[in-house]
Amino acid sequence: MGTKVAIIETKNLTYTYPGASKPSIDDVSIKIEKGEFVLITGPSGCGKTTLCRTFNGLVPHFYQGELKGEITVAGLNTLDRHTYEMAKHVGLVFQNPENQLFALSIEKDVAFGLENNGVDRAEMRKKVDWALNQTGIYDIRERSPHEISGGQQQRVAIASVLAMEPEIIVLDEPTSFLDPLSAQKIFEVIYKLNKEQGITVILVEHRLDLTAKYTNHLIVMDQGRVRFEGDPREVLSNEETRLIGVGIPKATLLYELLKKEGLGLSSKIPLCSEELADQLLEALQK
């Protein structure tokens, strides 16, 4: 998906938080192309959260400490740029919906980034309305953040990042606090943004059963390093991925079990229930 232009590229990226005994990300070299939908996963503490923060400069500018290696995001070297400069190109959505919204009304929150950039009112209004519509929250724009559900709050967070029209949106476990249905809605919103607006999406998630199907670039991290990278169908059927502690979608696991017993299923590894069901119907009804 997307052209061969790398929009994020890191080379031997290593970072240690001040006071930590070992690096949180260690020798990470990845390349993300423009327009991709990338999924990053791995057990707790694997460094995926830290990696996200290198994309917009929070690491190292906000957290101090030394960032070794090279990193280029949207053609810019994050080490030389202020976070507020990177914010125009990379939007970051965090895990906790409540702690990302600080204005007294939703649309004011969505406008925050534009206000910070001194955008004039008429243009701001247009962009805010656009972002609100893209995320399906236009009708609740005058409500206060505390009155709405977690799922709606995360959509506000996405809208407020979207309003600045970044090329890349990074989401760090955005659905941790949400129920599966609300989580699905969030994934649909960002998938739509990726497909329709061409925005490069980087999603950090544990729930692979809900998200593996959206991507063809899966990165598995463990203890600060990138262990596996590539097409999820290959990565997830790899025994070692399971051993790291990654939650393989049940459909994929079942496929593996059946294949081992000799059931005549196709060689395309399923990532969701629909794919497996189709394969089973074909295999059993032939």
Place this chain on the structure above:
Amino acid sequence: MIEAENVHYSYPSKVEALKGVSITIKDGEFVAIMGQNGAGKSTFVKHFNGLLKPTVGSVKIDGVETTKSSVAALARNVGFVFQNPDHQLFSETVEEEIAFALKNFGLEPEIIEKRIDWALNLLSLTQYRKTSPFLLSGGERKRVALASVLAWDPKTLILDEPTIGQDHEQKEKLRQFIMQLQTQKKTVVIVTHDVEFVAECNPRVVLMKEGKIVADGEGKEILTDPATLELSSIVLPQIAQVFAKLSDLGLPKDIIDIYEAKAILLKEAWRRGK
């Protein structure tokens, strides 16, 4: 034993969160209370240790009405682990954190020592005995919170959204831990919307929606009934999703276990001569 009868609860803001829920949970049962955010799950479960008292109806723990007892007294038998461990942790060391409740309940110092040893060991925290809980990782802090509640060995354990923010490995350990508690005949109640986790455990499932109980029964049956689940906005577990789409083949629909699924599919394949 937990007996709730026709419980209504309204918040001070006059919002009615529970509209007449009744349930009986026998000793040693494992119950998962599920439903959308806002269905009333946490509100309901807070009645089991007296944190909330019904505005109408009654809740009895081991035959005693919760209105006739203090939270501290009820807590002796009903341990409640909240969703966010950071809402509980405040001590200088893990040891003191675990001792907190034990001291509150007035246990003897020698017994407190023994219980601390036991709890630390149970949750693999012995090496952190003298560590400050604030220096531990998220997963470790969750274990400290759990240890501090289990330390006084309550008969019943309530876990509010224990799987949030946990990775696969941590959830698996939690599941095994609950199984262990079950073998010790403890009553375990979890409030969750994590369908896959519940599918793995296959407990009794109670579904709530808008302050009422809409389903109460075997996990396998409830989690695979699309009508019921749509009613309370929950997603089918993935295995069940697969079988729902295979209805044309005449296969059973109440499958949530991966090995059972494998067995059935292989049998079917063999039956069809594949």
Place this chain on the structure above:
Amino acid sequence: MSVFDGLKFRKVISPIHNLDPRMKFIYVIAIFVAAIVFFQIIPLLFLFVMQIPFVLLARVQKQWLRSLRGAAFLAVVIFSVNIATTFFTKGYTLPPEDIERAVSMTLRFVVLVESFSVFFLTTSPDHLGLALENSRVPYEFAFAFTTAVRFVPVLAEEAQTIMDAQKARGLELEKGGLLKRIRNYIPVLIPLIVSAIRRSLELAEAMESRAWGATKKRSNLYALKLHRGDYGLLAIIVGILAVTVYIYFFVPIPTIVSLL
């Protein structure tokens, strides 16, 4: 506490609620100035009565009266202190002029509290925040204000959750003498503080990630515009100040004592 009811915003559709908060604030300042200038009962009484039409127009009578009740306690204190001071410094006598003076001190206090009460009852935090943003106050302060207001309900809920969590571990907050009770709140305060710190960090991350500090000249999605009602209020403000100045310099105000 009932006195705080008189300071909490009450959402009502009224012409007063729609007035520009900056203008309302200047009005309160004008009342403040007038109340300071005069120490006689008659003008102070007049200033007090002047609030009433605003209160009625804004339909916040109940809450306003509640704040009056709350202020009553302090009013009594002020009155007593004044009387006592006079009594002891004037050789155990209470000249009537001084009693009158004590009454006007008390009345002045009441006028100040009441005008602020009307202001807060009719101005939402959003409006206040907007006023701060649109004034010459540095944005950091306006932001701190709105963020604080935004998180008050969140913190309140969290405090409740923390209390519940600790109660579920046998903590009994109501028991024990004063010292024990204060100590009992430590398991509630520490998680609350730690949580607040963690929250600020997350907020800061989110702010940075949304271009905080990009430019010195921030723009604003909303604009506060002055309308007809605001100009009307402005006229009243000017009137108050003009009359105050005139009376102060040219019109001797009789004391009640002299009239009796």
